[in-house]
Amino acid sequence: MAYSNAPSTRVPIFTRTHYHVWVVNMKVYLRSLGLWNVVEIDEDPSALRANLTFAQLKAYNEDLLKKDRALTCIHSRLADHIFTNIMDLETPKSVWDKLKEIHEGGDRVKKTKLLTLKREFSMLQMKEDELIKDFSNKLMDVANQIRLYGENLPDAKVIEKKSL
Template identity: 40%
Template sequence: MSSSGFSPGPPSVFTGEGYHIWVIKMKTYLQAFDLWEVIKSKAELAPLRANPIVAQIRQHSDEITERHKAMSCIQISVSDMIFTRIMACESPKQAWNKLKEEFQGTKRTRQQQLLNLRRDFENLKMNEEETVKQYSDRIMVVANNIRLLGEQFSEVRIMEKVISTLPKRYEAKISSFEDSRDLTSISLIELINALYAQEQRRASTLEEHQEGTF
């Protein structure tokens, strides 16, 4: 552990659902303890040479300890049911790969999942009763699921989706953005907040108008 005293809490427990999220969290957790290289390395632990010097003995012992720490991190981050799948693994790398093989799915399965998610993304449209934030949240769920499967998904693409599928009542606001500044120079959150502010003003004006009719 680093000398700064940083000590992350216990890792998320994987129960068989949400593997793609768990694996990202676990990678960060292992990195926090300088243990990710133990999982990442393809090299197996070499046996100690004959007649080793003290430095070689210490290095070998440290490498064994690191593997035990990494294995412990993996074991405490899975439920008992998942643990039975990896308890026979002799190294943390074997345990990691075992979980990956079982829960990440085959390349063909992931490709089909990506196709379905891309289709979902293209078919998204804002409902009349939705706020722009609710709609953007729906878009982000699909976009982030695509990212979790390893595909790059830019913010620009999400912004283009939002702009191209908004109802007509937002056309004036989008046009004013295009006239005053390049849409590529603003962030998604800036765009959503500006559109949400317009919604709030419209709702307030409508409420005042309704009150004035009584």
């Protein structure tokens, strides 16, 4: 059996639902390929000096290639209707930031979504004919969404809600 450095799992195609889950999967995927740093940091190639050594030029070209690979990875995991919104952007960071802006919204939108999720969490109650498994899944889904928005929701609070 031959060993391969290539990741064996693929990130699902983002189709406008479950953005936060897609982001986590995509970050891990890009990290596994050694490409996440070019998404996080968008260095200006025009800052390149005129008298480069061969090693500096080689490193510069490798960085450009990494950006192209990261951009290809991101593009390949977007549905066509989402791709058309970002296809004019040329760096992985600009694509990442645009997707974040479109699907997360600004601070006010995030706060509103978080408040809605907190209210949903507090109002969530098990129905008479509902299976424990189904209620638990709903509860964990809302709790995880709250956590994805950066809110600290202790496990004890979720367990307490399950036992009510």
